Amino acid sequence: MKRIIPATLTLLALTLLATNAFAWGAKELENEKGAMTFSAEVERGGYKVVSTPELKKWMDEKKDMLIIDxxxxxxxxxxxxISGAKQMEFPIPEMKSIDDKKKAELVKLLGTDKNRLIVFYCGFTKCTRSHNAAMWAVKLGYKNVYRLPGGVKAWKESDYPVGEVK
Structure with a gap:
């Protein structure tokens, strides 16, 4: 009996470790897939990325920038x-082209200064609305374009201030 208990406990521990290893591995594979997708979007879009804490720092420093939801x-x-953000909706599927009306609306919002710091965001990392907006800003000649990957969800999770329209 004394041998059965340690053997059973060892078997149970190995089973739990194996189960966790497979679960952890599957989650990591999913994370890797998301990271690879995001990396490819950034490369195709030609824009830069900014982290949530870095954007908050820029805002606290009162950096001259345009933030677009x-x-x-x-x-x-x-x-x-995000407090102070302007709004312009973009679709989720990647935009291979942009119609004249949408292009004119975007140019009007971005202004004439092609070196202006511009940050686009959407809801969360997998959301590609901000990718579309940032990509088209770059295609239109804007040079200082950023995407906030975590979007408003990461902003709120950081307990940073949010605005609302009443």
Missing amino acids: TMPYEDSYKKNH
């Missing part, structure tokens, strides 16, 4: 957005 106005921006 690319989520739908009614369903998202109106409820919560």
Whole structure:
């Protein structure tokens, strides 16, 4: 009996470790896939990325910049957005082209200074609305374009202030 208990405990421990290893590995594979997708978007888009704490630092330093929320106005921006952000909705599927109306709206929002610091964000890392906006800003000749990967979700999780439209 004394031998059975340690052997059973060892078998149980190995089973738990193996189960956790497979679960951990599957999660990591999912993380890697997301990272690779994001990296490819950034490369295709030609823009830079900024972290949530870095953007907050820029805001605290009162850096001259334009922050744009690319989520739908009614369903998202109106409820919560990064304080001071402007809003212009972009679609989720990658935009291979942009119509003249959308292009004119974007240029009007971005202004004539092609070196202006511009930050686009959407809801969360897998959301590609901000990718589309940043990519098209770069294609239109803007040089200082950033994407905030974690979007408003990471901003709120950091307990940074959000704005809302009443």
